[in-house]
Amino acid sequence: MCNACVMGHVANRLGRRGILAAIAAAATLPTPAAAQSLRTSFTKVVDLTHTLHPNFPTYGGDPAIVIEKIKNFATDGYNMNRLTYAEHVGTHFDAPAHFSATGPTVDQLPVQHLVCPLAIIDISARAATNADGQLTPDDITTYEKKYGRIQAGACVALRSGWDANVATPKFRNGTASGAMAFPGFRPDVAQLLLTRNVAGVAVDTLSLDHGGSKDFAFHLAWLGAGRWGLECAANLGQLPVKGATIIAGAPKISGGTGGPGRVFALV
Amino acid sequence: MCNACVMGHVANRLGRRGILAAIAAAATLPTPAAAQSLRTSFTKVVDLTHTLHPNFPTYGGDPAIVIEKIKNFATDGYNMNRLTYAEHVGTHFDAPAHFSATGPTVDQLPVQHLVCPLAIIDISARAATNADGQLTPDDITTYEKKYGRIQAGACVALRSGWDANVATPKFRNGTASGAMAFPGFRPDVAQLLLTRNVAGVAVDTLSLDHGGSKDFAFHLAWLGAGRWGLECAANLGQLPVKGATIIAGAPKISGGTGGPGRVFALV
Numbered sequence A, B: 001m002c003n004a005c006v007m008g009h010v011a012n013r014l015g016r017r018g019i020l021a022a023i024a025a026a027a028t029l030p031t032p033a034a035a036q037s038l039r040t041s042f043t044k045v046v047d048l049t050h051t052l053h054p055n056f057p058t059y060g061g062d063p064a065i066v067i068e069k070i071k072n073f074a075t076d077g078y079n080m081n082r083l084t085y086a087e088h089v090g091t092h093f094d095a096p097a098h099f100s101a102t103g104p105t106v107d108q109l110p111v112q113h114l115v116c117p118l119a120i121i122d123i124s125a126r127a128a129t130n131a132d133g134q135l136t137p138d139d140i141t142t143y144e145k146k147y148g149r150i151q152a153g154a155c156v157a158l159r160s161g162w163d164a165n166v167a168t169p170k171f172r173n174g175t176a177s178g179a180m181a182f183p184g185f186r187p188d189v190a191q192l193l194l195t196r197n198v199a200g201v202a203v204d205t206l207s208l209d210h211g212g213s214k215d216f217a218f219h220l221a222w223l224g225a226g227r228w229g230l231e232c233a234a235n236l237g238q239l240p241v242k243g244a245t246i247i248a249g250a251p252k253i254s255g256g257t258g259g260p261g262r263v264f265a266l267v
Helices: A003-014 A017-028 A124-129 A137-147 A189-195 A217-223 B003-014 B017-028 B124-129 B137-147 B189-195 B217-223
Strands: A045-047 A066-071 A080-086 A092-094 A115-122 A155-159 A200-203 A228-231 A244-249 A258-260 A262-266 B045-047 B066-071 B080-086 B092-094 B115-122 B155-159 B200-203 B228-231 B244-249 B258-260 B262-266
Touching (some): A200 A244, A217 A228, B155 B244, B217 B228
Parallel strands (some): A115 A155
Antiparallel strands (some): A045 A262, A092 A258, A115 A244, A244 A262, B045 B262, B066 B080, B092 B228, B092 B258, B115 B244
């Protein structure tokens, strides 16, 4: 099934019930005050952003960005480019409006939900043997047994080690047969993370849902609940699984459904 | 003189000598280690980013961005826009490559130069009576007498209060006659800040140079020295003039001469 077909069938396959339930859950989104229990000191900055270029892998397989040089220092006195891209390329954000009719756009995300504690769930061992491996609710509870309950207002990141594949076809087409495959969140993790009142999630792959997903069920449940996502994160492996603060620099563009941003972590 | 004419004459008017001297000075750009003496704890996050939209004021007067809706949740199962813009719009960065032939592009700026101490020089009283007022070397030395020497690796911000005008024609055309006018750095400040080994500068106006500038002399000296700039910063007035840390989320786009980013300050 082509990607366009998958996208086109999403609404019909899932209906609106799950979305409406998720939107109702968004009423419990942590207030800024509740999200303040984050680490507030640091000694190191880690860049979680890949460099965006025309050949950066994309979900749909199209070129990521068109960069046209429109001013030249030698002749114009300065250099400048014109950029054209669909929003969801590079290390980029998904705003709730990406997969909901009425959810907040990327410029409406509260700052207090973009600077938050970062909990990293490492499924790289699973991903090494299953390119389409998913993070499950059991992974969350196992993490919590070891590191304590995930904080309200946190960002939960799936680390699969997939960023090491970013310059190869494997990043998108993870199987030997070349089918689209990469790790992602299993859809039922969304409900669990909503009970923890988490603000955002991140993956080091092309999509919050695994590559083999046919229904974008995690996207619909998570973004539909008014939460944000980050895709194609880099360097999660350089961070402790608990204790870092993510600075999720989402683009502040009016009406945006997401888009490439700049993301750091403070350790 | 039209803006295009000004831009076209820059190289001829200034020649390359100043640029070459500035590039030589860039060899002293602070190493990450030298830039580490920053505040490393915080209790508040301030957003220094304006929302970018098609009518956001631009230096040249053209629309800032074209936002085209290319996917619709109701019919496609998800929302997505295509964005087209010249790089220097909104709250945006100037990379050294914007005003130099061989300087680093925006993706090459070291992370350690983007998270740094923020020194704010307030010239809002001057700007209130002179729309084209400039920050001078005397303003720097006066600041240092009161607050101590500006740190190597810092970002020095010009606060004129001009962000309050962002939704009005005054933001670009500050005089009663409608001529282009807004505050900026006086060109000779560049050399002084290079002696302090500062990493970046910020303004709350449309350009590092004041609106009446005919030669972009500050741009050439500062960016030519391998340092970065931030234009159209918001909310500098919400920060202490000393002690904040800027998180300068420059876009990480290959070969970029700058571009809109997401900028926070930690206090």
